[in-house]
Amino acid sequence: MSNSNYYNVTTWPIGDPFTDVGEVINSIIADIKDRQTATDENDGGKPGAVIYLPPGDYRLRTQVVIDVSFLRIEGSGHGFTSSSIRFNVPEAEWPDLHELWPGGSRVMVDIPLRDDLLRDDESQGAAFYVERSGSPRISSVEFSNFCIDGLHFTLDGSELPAENSYVNGKTGIYVASANDSFRVNGMGFVYLENALTICKADALSVHDNFIAECGSCIELRGWGQASKITDNLIGAGFKGHSIYAQNHGGLLITANNIFPRGASSIHFEGVTRSSVSNNRLHSFYPGMVVLAESSSENLVSTNHFLRDHEPWTPFLGVDNGRDDLYGILRISGSNNSVIGNHFSEVVDAQSIRPSGATPVIIRLAEGAGNFVSNNHVVAMDVRSASSDSCFSAQVDALLTTGASDGLAVTAVLVDSTSARNTILDSGNDAQVIADRGANAVRATPTVGFEAAEATQSSQGAGIPR
Amino acid sequence: MSNSNYYNVTTWPIGDPFTDVGEVINSIIADIKDRQTATDENDGGKPGAVIYLPPGDYRLRTQVVIDVSFLRIEGSGHGFTSSSIRFNVPEAEWPDLHELWPGGSRVMVDIPLRDDLLRDDESQGAAFYVERSGSPRISSVEFSNFCIDGLHFTLDGSELPAENSYVNGKTGIYVASANDSFRVNGMGFVYLENALTICKADALSVHDNFIAECGSCIELRGWGQASKITDNLIGAGFKGHSIYAQNHGGLLITANNIFPRGASSIHFEGVTRSSVSNNRLHSFYPGMVVLAESSSENLVSTNHFLRDHEPWTPFLGVDNGRDDLYGILRISGSNNSVIGNHFSEVVDAQSIRPSGATPVIIRLAEGAGNFVSNNHVVAMDVRSASSDSCFSAQVDALLTTGASDGLAVTAVLVDSTSARNTILDSGNDAQVIADRGANAVRATPTVGFEAAEATQSSQGAGIPR
Amino acid sequence: MSNSNYYNVTTWPIGDPFTDVGEVINSIIADIKDRQTATDENDGGKPGAVIYLPPGDYRLRTQVVIDVSFLRIEGSGHGFTSSSIRFNVPEAEWPDLHELWPGGSRVMVDIPLRDDLLRDDESQGAAFYVERSGSPRISSVEFSNFCIDGLHFTLDGSELPAENSYVNGKTGIYVASANDSFRVNGMGFVYLENALTICKADALSVHDNFIAECGSCIELRGWGQASKITDNLIGAGFKGHSIYAQNHGGLLITANNIFPRGASSIHFEGVTRSSVSNNRLHSFYPGMVVLAESSSENLVSTNHFLRDHEPWTPFLGVDNGRDDLYGILRISGSNNSVIGNHFSEVVDAQSIRPSGATPVIIRLAEGAGNFVSNNHVVAMDVRSASSDSCFSAQVDALLTTGASDGLAVTAVLVDSTSARNTILDSGNDAQVIADRGANAVRATPTVGFEAAEATQSSQGAGIPR
Secondary structure, eight states: OOSSSEEETTTOSSSOHHHHHHHHHHHHHHHHHHHOOOOSGGGOOOOOEEEEEOSEEEEEOSOEEEOOTTEEEEESOOOOOOHHHHHTSOGGGGGGSSOSSOOSEEEEEOOOOOSOSSOSOGGGGEEEEEOOOSSSOEEOOEEESOEEEOOOOOOOSSSSOGGGSOOSSOEEEEEOSOEESOEEESOEEESOSEEEEEEEEESOEEESOEEEEESEEEEEEEEEESOEEESOEEEEOTTSEEEEEESEESOEEESOEEOSOOSEEEEEESOBSOEEESOEEEESSSOSEEEESSOBSOEEESOEEEEOOOOOGGGTTOOOSOOTTSOSEEEESSSOEEESOEEEEEEOGGGOSSTTOOOEEEEEEEEEOOEEESOEEEEEETTTSOOGGGHHHHHHHHHHHOGGGSSOOEEEEEOTTEESOEEESSSOGGGEEOOTTTSEEEOOOOTTHHHHHHHHHHHOOOOOO | OOSSSEEETTTOSSSOHHHHHHHHHHHHHHHHHHHOOOOSGGGOOOOOEEEEEOSEEEEEOSOEEEOOTTEEEEESOOOOOOHHHHHTSOGGGGGGSSOSSOOSEEEEEOOOOOSOSSOSOGGGGEEEEEOOOSSSOEEOOEEESOEEEOOOOOOOSSSSOGGGSOOSSOEEEEEOSOEESOEEESOEEESOSEEEEEEEEESOEEESOEEEEESEEEEEEEEEESOEEESOEEEEOTTSEEEEEESEESOEEESOEEOSOOSEEEEEESOBSOEEESOEEEESSSOSEEEESSOBSOEEESOEEEEOOOOOGGGTTOOOSOOTTSOSEEEESSSOEEESOEEEEEEOGGGOSSTTOOOEEEEEEEEEOOEEESOEEEEEETTTSOOGGGHHHHHHHHHHHOGGGSSOOEEEEEOTTEESOEEESSSOGGGEEOOTTTSEEEOOOOTTHHHHHHHHHHHTTOOOO | OOSSSEEETTTOSSSOHHHHHHHHHHHHHHHHHHHOOOOSGGGOOOOOEEEEEOSEEEEEOSOEEEOOSSEEEEESOOOOOOHHHHHTSOGGGGGGSSOSSOOSEEEEEOOOOOSOSSOSOGGGGEEEEEOOOSSSOEEOOEEESOEEEOOOOOOOSSSSOGGGSOOSSOEEEEEOSOEESOEEESOEEESOSEEEEEEEEESOEEESOEEEEESEEEEEEEEEESOEEESOEEEEOTTSEEEEEESEESOEEESOEEOSOOSEEEEEESOBSOEEESOEEEESSSOSEEEESSOBSOEEESOEEEEOOOOOGGGTTOOOSOOTTSOSEEEESSSOEEESOEEEEEEOGGGOSSTTOOOEEEEEEEEEOOEEESOEEEEEETTTSOOGGGHHHHHHHHHHHOGGGSSOOEEEEEOTTEESOEEESSSOGGGEEOOTTTSEEEOOOOTTHHHHHHHHHHHOOOOOO
C-alpha cells in the first residue's frame, strides 16, 4: 500500500510496467480505492491520485478499468511520430531510419484482438476503459501528456496494405458512463482504430492534444453538453471522423488544426447550439463538415476550409465515397449560422464527380432558417493552380484571368427540402442556387456593381425595398 | 532550509499540510526568501520556487501570503465535482454516493469567517493573498493544476437553503497589488464566493481552468492591460459574474465555454479595445454580456449566445432581476463592433417581463458609433421548442411555421441616448428598432427580397448584374 | 548511465548545471542515445526522455545540440519579468528593486558572442540548437515551462542605449532541419535577439508561451505546414516580428495577445491557406499585419487591431520606418479573406507621415480576388482621444462630433496593381479608394442611408451616394 497519492508505474511493486502496464495501473487503482476511506467527517473526501509514466515503452496487455474520480494519469511526452510514413517506407530501408516507433511516455496497446476485426463495440479493444454506475457521475479523470500507440493496423484483404487500413479493433480511451469535468490534455494518439471515444460527457475538455493516424480521432457519443474541443492537432483516417459528436448541446470546437484524411473533419448528428469556429480544416474529400440529423442553431464561423486532392501515392484513389455535389459543408438542420468562413477548393476539373458537375461548397440539404453570410469561396482547377513553391505563377494567372475564373462552383446550393434560409454575400448571383421565393438571397456584388446601382437608381423604378 | 527550489508540502518539516497547508506554504515562502540572497553579480537572480501539492485533502486555516515573484504552486488535479448537485441530494442518500467532495490536489478553505458574511473586502477571506509594494511589480506567480474548495455556502435566512446561497465570505485567490505575467492554468475552483480576483493585472493569463459553482468566477479589478482569459470552463452563481473586468484595455476573452448561472456571463465596466470573441455563452437571464460605463472600441464577435430558462428545481424562480427588455447583449459605450454572433433565445412567452413585452437581444443603450453586423437571432417560445431529445418535432414546426416565427423579438434596439450606430444584416426591418435618421440601418433581407429587386431593375435600366 | 528516462539537471553527475547547463544537458542527451538500443523486436522503440530543470539560475555556456526525437526539456516556471523596464531604471535605484532578473527555471544564455553582432546566422548564438539529417524527420521535441534569458542587449553606438537595442546575437531555440510534431508550451523568452526560430515545421504547436522583449519572437522559416501558434502573449522589439512565417500552408494563428513593439505583429511571406483569426493585436507603427510575397487564400478574421503611439520615453522617436500610407493591414497576394476585424487607429494627426496624408487602414497592394468584408474602423486624433481614465470625455466628444469624425482615414485602399477584389461594408463611400470598374465595392451605409434609399426609390432622384 502506498503512503502517498503519487504513483510511478516504474517503482510500483506489483507487476512489470514494461510487460503489462495495464496490470500495474489496475493494481494502483485498487490501492487508491483501498486507501480512500474518508467519510464526510471534517469535510474529508476521496481525492484520487496521480499515476506517472516516465518516458518509456510500456506494453499494455490488460485493459485499464477506471471507476474512481479524480484520477490523473500523466506522462512526459506525447511522443508522436508518423507510423504511416514509416510503414510505407520499404522494409529494406528501415535499418537506416533513426527510429521506427512513436516515443515519449508510450503505452503500446497490445490487448488480445477480438475475432471480429470490424468492430461493433470498440470498448472491448480499449486500452483505458472508464465506467462507473450510480451517483455521482465519475468526475475529473485526467489524461495528460502521454502517448497511446496502437502499433499496427491489421485488416488484410482490402485493396490497401494492412498497415494502411486504419483497422485494428483498438481504442485509446473509451468512457462508457456519464461523466463530468474530464480532461484530456497534451496527449498523443497514433495507430488506433478509435483514439478517444467519450459517451455522455458534461463539461469535458479535450485540449492541446496530438491525435493523428487513427481511424477516428474524437467521438462524443450518446449525448452531452457544455464541453470543449480546443487547440488540438487532429487528422483521422479516410474511414472515420476527426471529430464526431452526437446529440450534444453547447459544444465548443475552436482553434483546432484538423488535417487529412478523415471522411469528415467534423461530423455532427443531432447537435444543437454548438460552435465550430475559428478552426483550420483541410481534407481531400467533400463533406468536410457535416451537420446532420437536425443539427440546429449551431454557429460555423471564421473557419478556413481547404479541400484539395490526395497527394500521397499510398492512398491515391481512396476517398470517402461522396461526390462533388455533396457539399464541402453540408447542413441538414435549422437555424444554423454560417458566417465569415473561407473556402478554398482546389481540384482537378477532370476528376469531378459526377463528371462535368459543378462542385458545391455549402449545401443546405434539409431544414429551415439557416443564416449563411459573408463566406468567401475560392476555387481553382489544380491544373492551373500550383504548388506552394510556384504560387506566383498562379497569382499571375489569376491576375490575368480573374480570381474566380479558375473553377466554376456553386457557392451555396439550397435544396427544396430546406427553406426560409438567408444567404448573404456568400457567392455571386450565378453561384447561389436557391429558390428566391423561398429563401432570402443577396448575392455578393461583382465588379461593376456600383456602376449598375448608380444607373439603376438614377433611372429610378420606385419599388419600395 | 531546503537545498532545492522544489518543495513538496507533504515532506516539508514545518507544520502539517493536512491540518493547515497555509502554515506550511507560508513557511516555505519564508525559506525561499531566506535562501534568495543573490545580488546582481554574475547576473544572478532570485528564481523563486515551485511548491507541489500531491493529490490529497489539505485543510487551509491560515491565509497564504505571497510576496515573492516566480513562485509556482502546483498540484496534480483540478478535482472538480459538483458540490451543488450533492448538497441538493437528500442527506439520507449521501451514504449511497461514491464521493461527497471535490478531489485532486484539494485545498479546503477553512479560514475563520468574518462577522459580516456579506463581504465588503473579500481579500480577508482569501486562501491565497498576493501583495507586494515597491518595484518592480510582482511577476510570474503561477497557480497550476490544483483545486480550491470553499466547502460550504453559508448564508442562512434567504429564500434558498444556505448551501445554495453562493455566499461564504471565501475567496480562492486574491491579488491586491499591481502584477505582471501571472498565470492561472489548469486550476479548479468550487464553492467559493469569489474564485479568482486580480487587481491591476498586466499580461495575465487565465487559461484552461475549471471555475464553477462559485459566486463570481473571474474578476479583474482596478485596471489592467494585455491580458487573456482563454479556454476555460466557467459558470458563476446567480449573484455574480462569470467574468468581470474593470478599466482594462487589450483584454482577450476567447474560446471559453461559459455556462449558467451568472448574473452576467461577461460584464465590462470601462473596458476598452478588448475582445470577446469565439466564446460559447449560456445563461438563464437577460444581460448575458454587458458592456457598461463607456466600454468602447471592443470587439464582440462570433460568440454563440444561448439564453433559456432555469431548468433545475432548486433554483426555479431565481434570476438576476433584469427584465426581457434589458438586452441579452447590452452596450453603454461607443465604437464597439458586434459582428457575426449567433443568438438563441428560448423562453416561455408567458413568462416574459414586462408581460407582453417583446424581448430585446442587442440593446445599444448609450454611446455612439457602434457597428453591429451579421448577427443571427433565433428565438423560440419554449412551449413550441423542445428538449434536445425531440428536436425533430421542433424542426418540423419550424418548417411549417417559419424559423423566426417562434417568438417575436427585437433583434436590435437602439435607445435615443445612443446614436450614429451602424446596424447591418442583424435583423429584419421590423426587428431593428432605431431612429433611422440617427443610425445607419440595413435590415436583413427577407424572403422575396431579390424578387423585389429584380422587378426594380427590370423596370429600371435592365443592366445585368 | 541513468537507469531511468527522467533526468534532473541538478542531480546529474556530469558537469555543473549552475555554471554550464549546456554541458550537462548535452551529456544527458549522449546518455539517452547510449541507452536507446532497441531494435524493432517486440515493437520496442526509442522513447526519448524528459530533462527537468527545477526553478533556479542555470548559466548556459555551451550550446545544447538536440538530435534525438521525443526529448522533453521542462521546468517549473516561465519566469518572465521585464528586463526592459529594469534596464531603464537609473542604476542608483537598483538596490531598491525587489529583484533584477527574470526567474523561474531560468537558462541564462552566455555563449561566446560572435564577432559580428549584427547576425547573419543566428543559429550560432542559439542556446538550444536542433538538427538531424536523414529519416525520419526529428519528432516530438518539447520545450515546456522554463525561461530562456538572453541577459543583455549589447549593441553600442546606435541612438539607443545598448540595453534597448534588441541586439545581442543570441537565440533561444533554433531548429534547423525538417521536424514534425514539436511543442513549445508554457515557456518564457526574454532579452534574446531571436526567441524561437523554427525552419521546416510540420504540425508544430507553439502554445501558451510568454515571449516578450526579444528582437523577434516567433519565426517560421523555409517552409512548413499544418502548424499552430495559439494562446500566447507575445511582443517583439521594434526591429523584428512578433510572428513571422515564410512559405507556410495551413498555419493557424489564433487567440494570441500580441503587444508592442514589433516592426510587424504578424508578417507573412509566401504564406497560403492559413488563418490569422481572433487575435488581439497592438502596435505603435503601420504594417501591423503584412501578407507579402503572394501570400494568398488566407483568412484574417475577427482580430482586434489597435495602432497607437509609443508612450514610453526610452523609445520615443523609434519606429519601423513605414509611413501612414503603408496600411495597418497590407496585402500583396490574392484570394485572401479579411472579415469581421475591428481596427482602432489612435494617432496624433500632426505626426502623420507624409504630412497631411490620410492614413490607410487596409491596403491591397498587389494581387487579385481578395474579399474584404464587415470590418469596422475607428480612428481618432490622439489630441481629442483620451486615456482610459477619462474615456468618458472622449465619448462625450464622439456624441457631439460623430464617431468617425475624429480622424479621417482611408479604410480600404486598393492599388491599381490589385484587382477584382470585393470590398463590402468596410468603410463608407469616401473611405474606400478603389477603382470601381476593377473591384466590387459596397460601401458601409451611413446615417440617412435608409431615408435616402426611400427617397431615392420613391423619387428616383439621383441622390448621390
